[in-house]
Amino acid sequence: MSTSPRVQPLTGVSDGAPFVARHVGPRDDEIATMLAAVGYESLDALTDAAVPEAIRTLSELDLPDPSTELEALEELRQLSRRNRRQTQMIGQGYSDTVTPPVVVRRVLENPGWYTAYTPYQPEISQGRLEALLNFQTMVADLTGLPTANASLLDEATAAAEAMTLMRRAVRGGPDRFVVDADCLPQTIAVVQTRAEPLGITVEVADLEGGLPEGELFGVLLQYPGSSGQVRDLRPLIDEVHARGAQVAVAADLLALTLLTPPGEMGADVVVGSSQRFGVPLGYGGPHAGYIGVRSGLERGLPGRLVGVSVDADGSQAYRLALQTREQHIRRERATSNICTAQVLLAVVASMYAVWHGPDGLRDIARRVHGHASMLAVQLRAGGVEVVHDAFFDTVLAKVPGRAEAVVAEAAELGINLGLDGPDRVRVACDEVTTDADIAVVLKAFGTGVEPTHEIRSGIPAQLQRSSEFLTHPVFNAHRSETSMLRYLRRLADKDYALDRGMIPLGSCTMKLNAATEMEPITWPGFAGIHPFVPIEQAEGYLELIRQLEKWLATITGYAAVSMQPNAGSQGELAGLLAIRAYHRSRGDDQRDVCLIPSSAHGTNAASAVMAGMRVAVVAGADDGTVDLDDLRAKIDEHGDRLAAIMVTYPSTHGVYEEGIAEIARLVHDAGGQVYVDGANLNALVGLAKPGEFGADVSHLNLHKTFCIPHGGGGPGVGPIGVREHLRPFLPNHPLLPEAGPATGVGPVAAAPFGSASILPISWAYIRMMGPDGLKLATQVAVLAANYVAVRLRDHFPVLYTGRNGLVAHECIVDLRPMTKESGVTVDDVAKRLIDYGFHAPTMSFPVAGTLMIEPTESEDLAELDRFCDAMIAIRAEAERVRSGDWPAEDNPLRNAPHTASSLVAEWDHPYSRATAVYPSGAPADEKYWPPVRRIDGAYGDRNLVCSCPAPEAFES
Numbered sequence: 001m002s003t004s005p006r007v008q009p010l011t012g013v014s015d016g017a018p019f020v021a022r023h024v025g026p027r028d029d030e031i032a033t034m035l036a037a038v039g040y041e042s043l044d045a046l047t048d049a050a051v052p053e054a055i056r057t058l059s060e061l062d063l064p065d066p067s068t069e070l071e072a073l074e075e076l077r078q079l080s081r082r083n084r085r086q087t088q089m090i091g092q093g094y095s096d097t098v099t100p101p102v103v104v105r106r107v108l109e110n111p112g113w114y115t116a117y118t119p120y121q122p123e124i125s126q127g128r129l130e131a132l133l134n135f136q137t138m139v140a141d142l143t144g145l146p147t148a149n150a151s152l153l154d155e156a157t158a159a160a161e162a163m164t165l166m167r168r169a170v171r172g173g174p175d176r177f178v179v180d181a182d183c184l185p186q187t188i189a190v191v192q193t194r195a196e197p198l199g200i201t202v203e204v205a206d207l208e209g210g211l212p213e214g215e216l217f218g219v220l221l222q223y224p225g226s227s228g229q230v231r232d233l234r235p236l237i238d239e240v241h242a243r244g245a246q247v248a249v250a251a252d253l254l255a256l257t258l259l260t261p262p263g264e265m266g267a268d269v270v271v272g273s274s275q276r277f278g279v280p281l282g283y284g285g286p287h288a289g290y291i292g293v294r295s296g297l298e299r300g301l302p303g304r305l306v307g308v309s310v311d312a313d314g315s316q317a318y319r320l321a322l323q324t325r326e327q328h329i330r331r332e333r334a335t336s337n338i339c340t341a342q343v344l345l346a347v348v349a350s351m352y353a354v355w356h357g358p359d360g361l362r363d364i365a366r367r368v369h370g371h372a373s374m375l376a377v378q379l380r381a382g383g384v385e386v387v388h389d390a391f392f393d394t395v396l397a398k399v400p401g402r403a404e405a406v407v408a409e410a411a412e413l414g415i416n417l418g419l420d421g422p423d424r425v426r427v428a429c430d431e432v433t434t435d436a437d438i439a440v441v442l443k444a445f446g447t448g449v450e451p452t453h454e455i456r457s458g459i460p461a462q463l464q465r466s467s468e469f470l471t472h473p474v475f476n477a478h479r480s481e482t483s484m485l486r487y488l489r490r491l492a493d494k495d496y497a498l499d500r501g502m503i504p505l506g507s508c509t510m511k512l513n514a515a516t517e518m519e520p521i522t523w524p525g526f527a528g529i530h531p532f533v534p535i536e537q538a539e540g541y542l543e544l545i546r547q548l549e550k551w552l553a554t555i556t557g558y559a560a561v562s563m564q565p566n567a568g569s570q571g572e573l574a575g576l577l578a579i580r581a582y583h584r585s586r587g588d589d590q591r592d593v594c595l596i597p598s599s600a601h602g603t604n605a606a607s608a609v610m611a612g613m614r615v616a617v618v619a620g621a622d623d624g625t626v627d628l629d630d631l632r633a634k635i636d637e638h639g640d641r642l643a644a645i646m647v648t649y650p651s652t653h654g655v656y657e658e659g660i661a662e663i664a665r666l667v668h669d670a671g672g673q674v675y676v677d678g679a680n681l682n683a684l685v686g687l688a689k690p691g692e693f694g695a696d697v698s699h700l701n702l703h704k705t706f707c708i709p710h711g712g713g714g715p716g717v718g719p720i721g722v723r724e725h726l727r728p729f730l731p732n733h734p735l736l737p738e739a740g741p742a743t744g745v746g747p748v749a750a751a752p753f754g755s756a757s758i759l760p761i762s763w764a765y766i767r768m769m770g771p772d773g774l775k776l777a778t779q780v781a782v783l784a785a786n787y788v789a790v791r792l793r794d795h796f797p798v799l800y801t802g803r804n805g806l807v808a809h810e811c812i813v814d815l816r817p818m819t820k821e822s823g824v825t826v827d828d829v830a831k832r833l834i835d836y837g838f839h840a841p842t843m844s845f846p847v848a849g850t851l852m853i854e855p856t857e858s859e860d861l862a863e864l865d866r867f868c869d870a871m872i873a874i875r876a877e878a879e880r881v882r883s884g885d886w887p888a889e890d891n892p893l894r895n896a897p898h899t900a901s902s903l904v905a906e907w908d909h910p911y912s913r914a915t916a917v918y919p920s921g922a923p924a925d926e927k928y929w930p931p932v933r934r935i936d937g938a939y940g941d942r943n944l945v946c947s948c949p950a951p952e953a954f955e956s
């Protein structure tokens with residue numbers, strides 16, 4: 001056919017297919033078939049009809065022409081070589097570590113793990129839920145607390161979450177929070193950023209001599225301290241409790257294998273990073289932060305918590321616990337905006353503990369401590385003063401006036417040390433430190449190297465850990481690589497990820513995460529860089545970051561971009577803080593009302609509250625759009641208190657709203673700012689730019705539109721783009737001026753550029769797609785959503801459509817009429833889809849009783865059809881329930897999903913075993929078998945168990 005809808009032919013290219021043909025699923029003929037079904041001649045005709053003229057961009061994307069996969073890898077290799085690899089002994093919350101190769105191959109580089117979605121469908125997520133339960137058990141054991149969650153974004157934000165958790169626990173109490181001066185500087189800065197809008201006063205004080213006078217609700221301590229010092233925290237913790245306040249301790253998990261854990265000293269909350277458990281430095285992230293709490297605080301834990309429950313057969317099964325605390329349900333009363341966390345990195349850290357076990361971890365810790373002790377002894381012998389007698393891995397040396405020279409000399413010799421003012425140098429040992437490294441460090445200090453192995457422990461007797469940890473069999477069973485290999489395989493086999501089939505999640509864009517995009521992240525030139533190296537050692541990173549910022553600015557139409565936020569939720573907070581700071585810079589301190597449409601993603605309202613704003617909900621009209629009359633009324637009502645509106649575009653209903661320009665104009669005329677939630681940018685790239693159609697700031701989710709894999713619930717990157725007037729209020733960082741404007745709002749993440757080490761993924765995607773390829777991806781995504789809508793609309797009503805009856809990149813199908821007639825619920829359909837071999841779409845968001853489907857551009861026509869056929873077949877099954885052919889309480893929908901073991905039990909259902917497990921007629925050897933039957937979530941919430949159950953508990 002001569003009128004191919006493609007911008008370029010995808011096949012038949014002599015020098016191999018371009019990347020765009022690998023990324024985009026449907027071939028030319030399939031696109032033609034889909035266009036015919038939807039009723040359009042070409043992709044351009046379709047998107048011209050769908051996208052309102054008012055928002056369409058007139059400018060082409062000013063991006064480099066697409067590279068091949070090999071060229072992109074070569075360019076990235078060059079960039080990685082411009083980062084200088086040194087031995088990293090800077091410490092300050094980041095330590096070099098060895099990712100066990102079996103974990104690199106079987107987890108970090110394994111799409112079975114990294115392409116999985118957040119485990120909202122627990123029946124098909126038992127593998128990663130078990131891994132996360134291991135993580136929780138590991139954190140709980142090491143910190144000495146009963147309950148830990150399944151990860152937070154990093155140590156600094158975990159400390160900020162601890163602060164607000166403790167403040168909630170002392171409701172109506174004072175607003176003063178005291179932070180020990182020996183906490184990590186980036187933690188202090190993030191806590192300050194997060195405290196200010198909430199009206200919390202942060203007082204940074206040296207607590208060596210006890211607590212300052214006056215009322216307070218909480219205290220944050222670091223253990224060991226940023227300076228390396230190890231202190232007995234008990235007297236201080238007792239004093240804080242005596243004053244009616246709570247204590248959070250930021251602790252180093254490896255140190256806790258040797259030190260008395262904070263939980264045993266009475267800490268209420270313990271937070272930290274699990275980075276040094278096998279997760280590469282990666283110039284600052286992504287790494288899994290953690291939080292654990294004493295009993296009584298578990299129901300206030302932020303983030304996700306995995307718990308144990310039972311399935312329909314009474315077998316033990318895992319699922320996310322206490323989901324009702326989440327932002328989706330509690331919205332502006334949510335206690336945290338965490339959505340995407342750091343699942344993949346938590347899995348790596350937990351597997352590090354499974355691999356090494358308690359003895360192995362203790363050995364590593366002893367070796368680390370041994371090197372630090374050896375260094376301290378030798379420094380002293382060489383006449384250098386060592387400041388602290390008690391330490392774990394970090395030695396603070398006093399060299400009056402010479403600190404800079406010592407650090408420079410060490411850098412010259414290939415080792416980065418930490419500079420602590422003009423007189424002090426910090427040397428942090430880690431898992432990879434060798435005797436030879438210690439010799440080089442001593443040389444840099446100018447002291448003679450003596451071949452002595454005299455070691456004096458830096459751990460005081462009263463702080464030596466006596467309690468056991470990681471006694472559960474899982475941490476003691478997999479010592480051989482064969483055993484570990486099989487354990488990891490067994491877990492991955494239980495899960496449904498993109499490497500099995502489509503995950504059509506509305507609002508989450510589960511598209512291809514290409515192997516070429518993933519490859520660079522484990523290269524030493526990217527993985528081995530400490531976030532606080534002198535900037536000239538990170539030239540390659542800086543170049544990559546600046547290029548990506550520029551490309552994203554081009555794509556969004558904004559003037560400037562910050563890469564620091566490490567999830568969409570954090571981008572929201574950063575963007576709202578920028579708006580707040582902008583109003584304040586103009587003397588508009590009273591502007592504190594944030595308008596949010598009723599359909600908004602749950603993080604929006606939670607972020608607004610965290611930014612010190614009051615949430616006012618704007619009603620939705622019947623057609624799903626923002627009700628403009630209600631908007632006008634709300635604008636009038638709040639007058640000069642209006643700070644901002646937060647709208648998602650395309651709307652949460654999957655439609656290109658016509659009214660967006662009008663919404664922006666009304667809010668701007670009233671003096672407010674416009675925040676466009678850009679998590680759904682997959683419907684806009686190449687077609688429209690938020691910065692051109694009236695928005696002042698947006699976050700993008702690189703883990704949705706720009707191919708960073710979902711990781712089973714993280715990592716993510718949530719950069720924000722802003723127009724020129726908000727540029728001075730972007731995030732910055734106390735340890736790196738290049739990370740943001742001096743006038744900025746402070747850091748929202750621990751590392752200057754957030755999760756820097758996964759930025760090569762998005763860089764490679766844009767580089768290989770080029771401007772036309774990116775636009776084509778958007779157009780095919782829109783086509784796929786409309787194709788699904790057309791195929792399903794005679795079976796399930798499509799709830800909302802926009803211009804010309806079209807949807808954007810996703811569609812909502814309404815199950816409520818079916819439920820009303822037949823009693824078959826959204827849950828039944830979602831679980832029955834498992835029997836058909838699919839991951840369910842997004843359930844009951846943004847409208848209860850519906851499914852939101854986002855097919856993305858990466859799924860080919862066969863997979864789209866397979867999914868639509870399954871949905872249609874399920875509709876027919878519901879009809880048999882409605883007609884009474886199958887009883888309401890015993891039918892394949894209500895009993896879904898069906899496990900293999902349910903077949904061998906006695907079978908007295910009114911449908912056959914084949915109907916149960918091979919409903920689609922798909923080949924038997926392609927069957928995905930769920931490991932458990934439907935899980936009773938409420939049971940687990942009533943009987944909260946959030947660490948690994950004893951093996952006997954699995955006996956049924």
Ligand SMILES: *Cc1c(COP(=O)(O)O)cnc(C)c1O
Binds near residue numbers: 507603604716718
């Ligand atoms: C995913 C999403 C978010 C939250 O992003 P996280 O990275 O999960 O924090 C916010 N808004 C919308 C519309 C989203 O789809």
